[in-house]
Amino acid sequence: MDTYQKPLEDVDAALKRLNATLASYKVASTTKPAPAATAPMKAPAPAATPANKANGNKTSIPATRPAPASKNGQQSNGHPRSADRTAEPTGPGSNPAESPSDLPQVRPDLLWQEAMKLRFCDRSSRRTMMLGPDFPGMSGDQFAIDRQIDDIMMLQEHYLVDYPYLLPIRLLTAQKYLQLGYPDLAAGEAYKALLLCDAVRDPSDDYHQMAAPQLREFIQQVPVAERLRQLKCDPDGVQELPPGSSGEVMDFELDLWVRYHYLPWAHRLLVVGLMYCGCYKTAWYKAWKAMDSIEKTTGDVVDQWLVDVTVGCEQAVQKLWGMSHDDWEKLGHWNNGKEYPDLGRVRREVYPWNEWEPDRLAELPQLNAMMAAVAPKLEVRAVELPALTGSSESATVMQLGVFAKEDIAPGEVVLSETSMLTANNKLRDTLCDACSADLPDLNSPTADQVRECPDCQAVFCSPTCLSRAEATYHRATCGNDLDALLRDVPAAEAADSLYSLLLMRAIAMADVQECHPLELDEVRYIWGDFHHLPITPTHFKPSVLNHQALNNSDRFDEGHGQLPRTLPWSFEHNIRLPIQMLEKMEIDPFAEPNYDLWVCNTLFAKFRGTASARLSGSSQAGRATRARGPEVSAVHPMWCLANHSCDPNVRWEWGGSIEFTAREERVQWKGRGVEGGVRLRKEGGVRRGEEVVNHYCDVELDVKERREWARGALGGECRCERCVWEAGQEGGGE
Template sequence: MPALQERADVTTRLYEDPHNPHLYYERGLVHEKLGFPDLASADAYRALSLLDSVVDPDGCEFHARRRFHDSPEITESKARDSNNAADDAAAADDDDDDDQFTPLTQSEYDALIHPVYALLVRSLVSCGCFRDAYEFCARGLGSIGSTSDNQTSSDREAHATLAAQLATLQREFARRRNLPSSTTEIVIDDPSALPAQGLARRVLYPWNTHEPDRKSPETLALLNGKLRTVAPKCEVRAVALPALHSITITKPNPSSSSEPQDQEQEQPEEVSIQLGLFAKEDILPGETILRENSLLTATNRLHDDLCDACNGPLPELSADAPPVACANGCDDTIFCSQACHDQAQQVYHGAVCGLMENLESIGKDIPDPKDKADYLYLLLLGRALAMAATQEVHPLELGEVKFIWGDFVDYGHPDPLDPDPGASGNDGTLPFSFQLNILQPMRLLEEMEIDPYAHLRHYDTWVLNTLYAKFRGTASGRLSTWDGGPELCAVHPLWCLANHSCDPNVRWEWGGEITFVARAEAERAVWNLPSEADAAAAPTCRRVGAGIKKDEEILNHYCDIGLGVKDRREWARGALGGFCLCERCRFEAGEM
């Protein structure tokens, strides 16, 4: 059976039997076969969490159980019904359905626990999430023990897998500590030296039925209809852009003693047809051409003086229109106006109202500046989950994210002869970590009183990865005046239609609403000559003059345009999905 069909079948069974660790392990193996070690690691962790309930039932909220075996005919019928059922109706926690399930036994636990550890560690290593892989590897090896007494063949196979992965982690640790990599007994005495963040494939999943045809006449008409009130002098058009993912591929090699390097692979230039924002008429310098509000916002500062909805500043208590507090038990949830309060209740706060005591601290006040930006994306994810739950829609159907492009690549099935299909995760460009892509999203859902297993249809890891890809390519941010780190971010679905250039013709400002303002000539970027260029050389492709002409594309910027080309490309790479190929970057890098 083709692997994609295998995945579809086991996922359908999971919707009917969502607390069955056997099925998560089975699907994890299929995800590994498909070249998705990130999804495999998430399934393995779900299986592991449910298995924990067998040995510690009082310490676990969700308990492992499986549906009694049905005949194939009944199973097929229920699978068809499941596809048409509402998500809540399919939840297996319904008391009326309890007699259809049986708890997992100790013998089932013993047979499954070690293969699950092996899959989890193997998948995390394939993604480059070495720190968490080491933690689970140590736990798995400790669970199996060092003696062969009473070990089954699956135990011995799992032990061999974990031992091999530990050797890989030891080599990575030695490389980072400049230890002799040939040492056979490398002790990982400081796991924090291992990187926690790896990469996943930024892919358009073949089973994703929520991605619209962004270039269809219907989509363009819909977006242009929204632009009439937000940016009346602009319109959306299809535009050909270079496919950045085909230019740079990062391949960390933990078995190598050399530093990992970005391998710039020159491939035939691909073109990606995307959307862009264009001027319908001449626009004067200094003219504001777009004003957009969004409630898909996040801040990482706990108890800050910002509106919970729009992240705009709160008015003074003595103002004629003072701040408005949530009246339903969320004492620290404050809004800048009654309008923001009412809109928040309808858009996102309804699902978390009364639950903020435990939710509000997740991802806030992160001490390490290097982690702040990543945790802002987690907070954006949390807001999107709350919006979906409040509006009772699939997260990918939210109007704020549905038409955003996440710089995806088309899915390519791994070579069936590849002995390590999970290694295809090495061509990933989407940052991925156990904490931000698996553990913390599950925690968010649990604190929202949503069963992450029973509601897998809405909150599966591939859904979260798709949201992260869209956020990383489009979210705007604001730096803290205290430490210079990122503290605010938001997704404005019409604002982000403007494509990136390191020589933008607009600047943007954000304070409750986001705006585009046409740049004057003095505000345009200064192009630097390539390092070996003749001093008399000048870029012939640079447009001069102020304002924006009719039919000219509106060009935004996702990085500090005052940086050099190398630093700009590195900063913008996460948002763009590859190195920037705008005309300024190509000129300054000597590529023109």
């Protein structure tokens, strides 16, 4: 933009040129959509069409979401799904000239106008820039909640599909997520908006060719008078006008809108979102960087909201660490965000717009067909389990469990399952790329089974694994420079790296199999330990998005509507890495709604608590895993339907496939006795009708350690018969 900084000798001439430019674009003089002939932004597709992925197409052409696979009219979080509105028009094309008058138009137009009004700064007032406009909050009545959800669905299904690179639409979506208590999703959209700000301003950016024209056409719909006011409202605005052609003037105008409106708004939404999630290190650091960036791009101004975020983060961390104000100051923590905690927690739920979550009880026959293929003597049934997350000891939840259809002898293998949804975080380990089994020694008799991909260095333990990899995921990762990602990480980061690698594999599988990632067989029936509270005024309280709330870390739960948040979440693993993975797989993170960040959150919710993990070179999770951190992980969708007990009746072993073997003998514990009039068995095997119970932790540990170890996978404290008895003995000072 340097050429535009040249002082202009003749301000009048510049204004004349600008007026000529505006006239040449034949812009509309109101915010109403322009007639079709003068509105190059085309109307969104009126009805759902198959996603572009269905054609194996990897271009940036916007995709419309495929018809939902799930038929359940009621989402698991109790929120009724909004009516199917795929036929509604949206955006600037939804004008009377081109759409039949019987189509509903009021809501879509309102959304478009909301995006039009989304401005950050009136350039004439420094003070406005200091405080900026407030984020509008929302009222918490059911009508407001439903309308907000509808707006989000409308944006997701139409606006973002048709205008995936349009900055104000991204920002409006982020804002609506924030208002509905999803600061994590708001941060994700805000981050994408920041990437689009760069794309608009940098002609060499990969997305420039898409982002700049979409914003240009959008701004052309702003009334001329308003556009002129934006340019003229302080003397610098006119003096900065470039002397060049109308195209250059337009570019200048675009740049100005990005710098003064969208960039600050995106920074703000990102850091507020991150802070509410508890990612204090990144929020603090990004708030400072944003202040710096805004100062550089807009002049000597400070955004008070960004300052508030730095203060809010400092206050939250000081409280978390239980430090006095004096110690905090003395040790310089106020000035050293690098040390702040960065792992947050967010709502773990079936999002109101998630149409992929199956009604598992209704689909038990399909599930049992899958189970029969890997475990002919087992079946899946509904089972009532203690609700471990609630406060009440007696609350129960209806879930699934695995049961024996016939007697199983001690030592008998009852389930054997192989999965392609695997991951390992060791860069140089000799593991099969597909099933994660250890590769055979060069001298072993099975060494000649090993196969290598002819186009990359991936190695497979057998021709079967190679061909299964080719059919299910490998094309998406082959030669895409993904190998070094998340490998050889420190032990503390090992588990998170594996979850992210599982996410990467799921994306690759969905891409190659041309389906939605939540539709994959390996994922679909997994229960993500979602909270079951509906988004109603009884449970959801919208946040007040003002300075007082930002400055008070006791109120950060309000940012999540005060709903429970149990899903671990970070900027790195839930925003930056997924976008990077998609780009490396040549999937457009803006134009592919199948891989939206809410989809990634849902996948993570499903993986956490169900994925098995182990060290490479060994087949059992155990004590050593804790020191080195897990190295290999996999999701086995049938295996993981078995519930936990610290007195399990099966053992599991995992090499290339995962197996359940009926125990020869049950664990010894003193309290084993009579339950409900039936003597609990000590001998091994599983009787017909008995539930198959697995162990998520080392059952040799004492009750305290077991509970600690299994807490992550169970979502709460284990209340199995053995734990309850042993904890009671400890409490009673046995």
